[in-house]
Structure formats: structure tokens, C-alpha cells
Amino acid sequence: MKEMKSQTLQAQEGRNAGFGTALSRVDGAAKVTGQAKYAAEFTRPDLLFGVVYTARIAKGKIKRIDTSRALAMDGVVDVLTHENSPRVTHFDLKLKDMSAPTVGHPFRALDSDDILYPGQPIALVVAETLEIARAAARLVDVDYEWQDFETDLKRATPFVPKVPGVGERKPKSRGKAEAAFASSPVQITGDYHLMPEHHNPMELFASTVFCEDDGRLTIYDKTQGVKNSHCYICNAMGFKRAKVRVLSPFVGGAFGSALRPQYQLWLAALAAKKLERSVRVVMTRQEMFGHGYRPECYNRIQLGADDQGHLKAIINSAVTGTSSYENYTESIVSWGGMLYQCDNAKLDYQIARVDTATPCNMRAPGGATGTNMFEIAMDELAYASNVDPLELRLRNYAERHQLKDRDYTSKALRDCYQRGARKFGWEKRSPEPRSMREGHELIGWGMATGVWDAMMAPTSVRATLHADGSLEVGTATADIGPGTYTMMTQIASDATGIPVERITAKLGDSDLPFAPVEGGSATAASAGTAVQKACHALMKQVLEQANQLENSPLSGARMEDVDLVGGRIQLSENPAQGMSFSEVFTAAGLDSLEAKKFGRPRMTRKARNTHSAVFVEVRVDEEVGMARVTRVVNAVAAGRIINPKTARSQIIGGVVFGIGMALEEESLADHRIGRWMNHNLAEYHVPVNADVPDIDVIFVEEEDHEASPIGVKGVGEIGVCGTAAAIANALFHATGKRLRDLPITIDKLVTD
């Protein structure tokens, strides 16, 4: 392990900015000057505007839908309902997008008179202007037939999902946990609960479908994967794939909510298909509560330990919500089960149907819920066994993945604990709850472990070098905010020696080579590996071309003999002897060279995970129940860091999610009517700047080329894992009050 050195920005000086350079986002200027265009911003003169009408009941049937008043309004072109929409595919299988649950019937908007969940779209008003469409939408008149429904997870019936979700496994128990628990001298039992959360990205869901003169469709979509949207919408609507192009150059946040194609894409495409006109559909903020969300979770955790805090038993059973029509599952109980040395673990996971839209992945799905709850339980065990919370984790440190019983490709968690604790000043902590105070405020220090997967998925990249020495690297991935454009540019620069300003990264275009959805913190490892491979192959071609030239200064040179510096290929032993790429192209009479390569994970039986240690200070004014986070140190081991600046931003973003989960975010449903009621940004509270203190991010680098060929593990999600628990634990240390129901809002702190 070595400490990451922050490097100064070299890009502007025309040098390469490879691994470890804190390069500013290559698309930053475009974003802050409004040049970056998002799905709802592409326009044409003949564009029609679709406004959604959503169901006002939780569940039932549409008895009658009267659109005549809306249709009568000047400028209204059509009102699409289940009665007049074009036919779509009959086969559920065709609607199984890359992120769809394995089991279930994917939702089809305007397909029947069934209302499956509150906020379901049941009509689309299409008009010449947005204003007309919106005015007409309120004239749609519907008679409903209510059916019995349940939106409260507490009252729903849990069952064991027979088939796990994509990339998930059934939690595997080991040993004899119940007997071991019964005989443990130290026992804790906690019932934990997490309220549902909605992603609430800044950008509203939008799709703009342009009908081209030649019958092709160009679709701008808010998505985490253009290939996913492309395949899905072609399958759904019967479009020929070659005649549809899906573009998504910029995404204003998604956090998992745009992994699955959302209904606005379906509706815009449906209207375009029917009317043969270009159509845009943008959801309102309120409508964005009518699709996927992080499911509510009930989780019982029992831990047994000896009187030194060594774990003897883990019994963990969790229930999360899913919809009536799909089995959405998450890995909740596996994190605690894998993280600590313990011979006996009983892990159970169930889902239960509630009448909402199917939940979906939200930043560290399962992990954010599971690790944070488990880490509160570990804190309870620390107090019960009278062991310092950090020391407790060290005593139970697992060198091997406890679920898979395998080694890790790397696990620098010990260093995270050590360096995080040192930076935070953990040794100065007074162990007793309520023992630290300043003026009116109780001060609490808490910590937790974070863990997440280091995933990688096959990705293809095309690299093209032009005669002017400029380089283009492209793949159909997305950049939902982490800085994928920048990462691709940097790796290409690293692999070719070409300065970053001569490199163009391309993504968000279904015509580009294959990439999976941007999710699971996997894109840096996946697309990064493929960029590197494609660039290496391309450089090999350049050298081969140079080798063949008459009187070549590089005659006979092999790749290991040369350096790539500033757009030049030169002998390592004699840098003066070499050629610029442009010289090679001119001499060889070439316009461009191209290489396309597939990056895939290395085969290994070892477990691949990222880890973190989070330390938090809170201050609580107990009289009035106001709590605030005043310090966060998050030490992260996530392999090699490509760009410390953008990587730090990812951890900061994750920590802010953790603050939201711990203290603020909750989607409130009125279960009598089955509706989300706080469906706007004034009443659904995400942390604002005033809630976020300075966040200290430490990267503990791991040399790990088994996790991914480029040594990268990904940092998009690890920041939220553990953070909410560290806050809850700090609140306990401050107040002596153990709160197991997230978010911990003022009412929970103020009541005696």
C-alpha cells in the first residue's frame, strides 16, 4: 500500500495526465456554461410535447377515461390511453432490460385498464406546445374502480424469492448460529428500519424522440445506458434496431434511477410511433416519485460474542419491499455476513409485495441499507462488550471473504481503520456516551466500516488516431456524473502519451461499441480497461507502420523499446530518434488508424471488494433535538485511483447520501390512500450545503491487478456504505439514545 500523492494539474501544460493526476473534468466548462445539452434540451421546430396524466388511485381499474375535453382544446394533437395506443410486444422477455428483475412482468404504460400503483401514467396528452399539453391534461376525466391495496411494508406478507436478482446470490448461512448465539455471554438484538428513499436526481427524466425524414428515429434519453434503452425500446415497439439511435451525451444525476428505461421513453416512443411526429416527454418532479426507489427495509440483527467482543454468532433476517408485478431483490444481509470473522451465521432475506412501482437500484443498492444497519449493530455490540468500536472491528477482522470463504484480491481495510482514526483523532475519544460536551451541545464520535463490490463488466472501446495526431476513444457507456469522459481521456492519455486536449472521449451513443449500463461502480474498471487495451493495440499499429517505412528511425523497434511522449513515438534509449504520429501517418499515407478492443474481467476465484472506514463527529442540541454532522473522515481502499479529484467527489457525494439516509431522506406514503405525499424537493429532504461539513477523504491505494486489469475497483458507491451508521453511532455516543429507525429526524431525538 502506498499513499496517494496529489499531483498538480499537468494537462494544461500539454503533457499527458495519466493515472493519479487530479485532472479537472474535461466537460466541466461545457457543463457550467450551459453548453452541455441534456435529453430535454434538444429541439426541432416540429416537435410535439407530451404531458403525462397519472392515476389518482392506488390500485384498480380504469372504468372510463374521457379525453374529449382535452382533445377539444386548440393545439392538442392526440391523447394516448390504453384504448388507442399502438400495439407493443406481447412478450415480457422482450422488455427485460439489462437491469430488470429476473422474475416478473415489466411495466407497460398505457397497455391496459389496470392500475398497479399510485402515480402510474394512464394517459399522455400530446400538443403543439408544452403549455397546451399541460392545460389539456387537467381536462382528462377518469372513473376508477378501486381495488384492495397495500403500500405499507409492515403489513405486507414476506416470502423468500426463489430466484435472486441479477448478479446476486442467495445469502449462504454457515455453522450453527442459533446455538452459538444462545451460549454467547454477550448478546445484542436490534430491529432496524429504513424508510423508502427516492433518488431525486437534479435532472428530470426526459426523452426526446425525433422522427427523421428517412424513417429513422433519433432518441435523446436520460439513461445510464444507451444500449439498454436502444435494445429495450426497439424490442418493445418493434422498431428495427438499425433505424434507431439513442443518444445521451450528458446526464444530470441518476443514482441508479436511470438504469432501467423509465416510462417517459416508452410514452415518447409510443406517441412518435402512433403520430409519426417528433415528441418529447419530460416528467415533473412529482411524477419522478412514480417509478423506482430504494425499498423500505425491516432488518433484525442478533450478534453473539464472547466477553472480549469476538463474534460467535450472526443471525440476520431482512425484508424489503417489491411491487405486485416484479420481484425486486437486493443483497441486504450478505455484507455483515462477509465482513467479519465469525464461524456461525444465519442469514435470511425475504421480499414482500407492496402496491408501488417496482423499487430499483439506488446508489449502493442493498449495501447502503445492509452495511449501515449491520454497522449500527456492531456499535451496539461494542458497548455491550465494553470494547472500543474500532478495536471491536479489528478483533473481528476477516482476512478472507466469510460468505465465499475465499481470499480477497486485496483488502487494505486495516490501513483504512488506522489512517482514518489517526486523521480523525479517534484515540482522544471519551468512551462513555454523553461524556463529551461543549456549551449546549453534546458531542458524539462514531465510526463504521463500509464495504461494496468491485465489479467489472465486459466493455468494448474503439480508439481512432487521426493524421493530425488527435485521438478519439468511444464506447456506449454513460457519464452520469462520476467523470467518465475525464477518466476515459486520462487512461487514453496514459496509454498513448497524447496530451489530454488532443483526446476526445465519446459515450452516450448507441452507435458506439458495446458498453453495459453505468452502474455498480464498475465503469472506471470496465471502460477504463477497454480504453487502455484499445489504445495499446492502436499504438502497436502505429509502431508497425513506422517500422515499415523506408529509413525509419524506428526500424526494428518493438513496443518495449519505445516511449510514447507528447504525440511522439521514440526510442527509450535515444529519445531523439523517433517520429511524431503525424509524421508516421504522412509517410505511410494514412488518414487514420483504428483499434477496437474488448475489456473483460480477469478470471479469479478471489473476492473483489472495496472497503472503507468512516469516522464522524456529530453535535446535538439535546433540548431542541437538533443534530448536525460536523466532521467526516472517510478512508477508502478501492484499488488504484485514476483521478484523485473526481474520485474524491464521488466519496463526498456518497457521504452526502449517507447524511441523507441517516438524518433526512424518507418518502412518506399515506397508506390509507397509497400515495407518496411529500413528492417534491421542498418536502422530501435531501441534505443542503448547510448540512454538509468538510469531508476528509483518504484513499488508501491498493496494488491489485486481479480486481481489474488496470487495478481499479470503483468509487461510486462505497462512500454511502458505512456513513449513515457512523452518524447513527455518533448520535448514540452523543446522547446515549440508540436509534434504529432511519432517518433519525428531530422528532426521534426530542422525545423522551
Place this chain on the structure above:
Amino acid sequence: MNRFDYRRPSTLAEALSLATDPAVRYLAGGTNLIDLMKEDVERPLSLVDVNHLPLGNIEDTVEGGLKIGALVPNADLARAARITQRYPLLSSALLAGASPQLRNAATTGGNLLQRTRCYYFYDVATPCNKREPGSGCQAIGGLTRQHAILGASEHCIATHPSDMCVALAALQAVVHVESARGSRTIAFEDFHRLPGDTPERDSNLEPGELVTAVELPAESFDIHYSYLKLRDRQSYAFALVSVAAALRLEDGIVAEARLALGGVAHKPWRDREAEKQVLGQAPGREAFGRVADTILAGARGQGDNDFKIPLARRAIVRALDQAARAAPQRQVEKRIS
């Protein structure tokens, strides 16, 4: 959102003449009205944009107070020297509200006419007596975290969302209004209403009446005051409970006490009997606790908001204590003084 006419008069007389129909709305900052129109809660036939009327000044009054034009933006008012120096309670309450962007657009007059943030009022798929008289109150028995603990009725348990108005209630401001029928003034306490059986009426403003100014009396409580706002996050959240406290101390004895509560009722809540209790006494937490007990004697929770009763008690004591200590809550300070 429905179709509507838009008028932009340049004189007050013209504006008043355009607003004779109850379905006409005056438009100032629009920070709340436009939101409500998008939600289909407000469906005006016509908007009369008053932004070009000459109502944007702050003037000294002969009585030694200030007259604040209805179009003075919340941001300007909060930072105006005459306000920060003489009426810091008002400045503080303004800065506790909304976000800088909203305060830039929102006006003094408009702030008085903010409508409740009740989830059910905002969601046209649910019944609401305030939105559709006689349709019922879905909030009762539902999600009531943000709802009233004082002065509610079986028809409505909504709260008034303004911070500024809580300070104005404590300062005993006077509202100047005009209509085609003439002008009048309304004492601040009489401006907003309790829901009773007419929750559709937030205020005693008659149809066509326009708020033209808010007048502050001379007594400004520039030493012993505090605006304490308790909410779900540090900024950009409506008050669960807020307290505007103002004291005048003479020789260490309370000579005058003003207390107004936000987030607990359909209007900024004042209880003059409770205020009188502390007169002639030395300031102290016990005395303040008795004031709080009197104010909250009739408080009733709805379930989710039961916590507001103990919270309000603590907030009252704390805010009065801050005021007595001349340690007002500073809105840029996250720590509670």
C-alpha cells in the same frame, strides 16, 4: 395548469380595477402562486402582475416606525440597514426562510399570502377543505408531521408556512390594503385566520384587496430578541416549530414580552395572556416555562406531530432565554445559541 389571462398594469388604480373577480390573482414574486398553478391547486382566470407598481420603498413613518412597500423583496428587506439595525428580529426571521434564490424573488406582500405546505392541499388527488371546501380533510388521521397543534379545527389542521409573518406578529405590524372600494389597515393578528369551518380563507383580505405595505410600529426590540427555527435540515425547510421572542427589560425585570410561534397553527400564534404572565418578573427558564405551559395548555397533537408539543415548549423557553441573554439566534450560525 389552466389557461389564464395576464395583465400588467402600471398604476395602482388600474391594478385594483382589474381585480374585481374572485378568480383573479395578483402576481408579485410568484414563488408560491406559480408553483400552486403548476400543481393545479390555484386556477386563476387572470393574473394581474403588480410588479410594476410603485410599492418597492421602505419609508420612515411619523410615529417613528417603518412602512415597508409590498414589493420590497425578502432579500432586500432582510439586508436593509434600517431593518438590520432597528428590527433585527424581522431580518433574522427573513433569513431563516426559504433559500437565497427564493428570497430574491419573494416579496413582502406575497410572503403574507403564502399558502400552507400541507401535503394534501398540494395534491389534487386528495380531498382538502382548503382547496375544495366541503370535500373533507384527508390530513386528519394521515401524515401530520407538519400540521397544527394549536387552533386547528375538524375541517383543517394546516399550518401557515411563513417565517417573516411570525416576526411581524411579534412586532405587532399593521397591514395596509387597498381595493377599488378604498383603503384600510388590518392589525397583524387579525390578518390571518384560524381555519374554523372556512379553511379556504387563509386571511381576512377581501376579494380584490391588494396588500400595499406593512407598517412596523416604533418599538423594535433591537436588543432582547431571537428568532429560533427548528426544522428537518439546516436550510431550505419549513419550520416544524419556530419562535419569535422579543423582550423589553427594565432594571432586569420584564417590562414587555412578545412571543409568536410559527409552524404550529393556521396563523402565527400569539397568546397575550401568556405574555402577560412574565411581566414584572426577572427573566429565567422557570418563568419562561410557565409561559410555554400556558401557551400550550390547549395544544393537541394529531399523531405524527405529537412531538411538536414538547418541542414547542422547549423552543419557547430557549428562544426567550436567548432573547433575555441578548444572544439571538444568528441564522448563519448552525449552533443554537
